[in-house]
Amino acid sequence: VEVLRGLLKSPVPLLLGVLGQFLVMPLYAYCVSRLASLPKALSLGLVITCSAPGGGGGYLYSLLLGGDVTLAISMTLVSTVVAAAAMPLSSALYGQLLGVHAALHVPFVKILGTLLFIAIPISLGMLVKLRLPALTQVLLALIRPFSFVLIIGGIFMAYQMGASILANV
Structure with a gap:
């Protein structure tokens, strides 16, 4: 509970992470793909990959290296939720810029499953930390x-x- 309060009091690192994930990284991928003269479909694939939320491994590295585990877990959770809207928008925008007009299928059920896969253990961990320190x-x-x-x-x-x-x- 105090973790959530802390994130609400100081949301800047989390907001910077989300902006980096969904604005800076896809733009960077687009620029690199243009500089490398990649085919259009490969360029779009690179942009989509760079728009995807991180997996659960990030907080393991934070735990092992003494980083901010709370921020890593929160970033994973928030970026997974934001990805449901940001990835289709990013795909449509860069698809237009690249001239790739194929219909893209966004796996909302898979994104929701990933969200639950992340949210349930985090919630259980917070409950254990609160009740059984x-x-x-x-x-x-x-x-x-x-x-x-x-x-x-x-x-x-x-x-x-x-x-x-x-x-x-």
């Missing part, structure tokens, strides 16, 4: 090494998948 300290001590193992495992799996894909090229 001693348990919170124990869980944090367990989560840090587990998070590190997950990140290393994810990197290894991504490498293996990339290597198997490139082996067939």
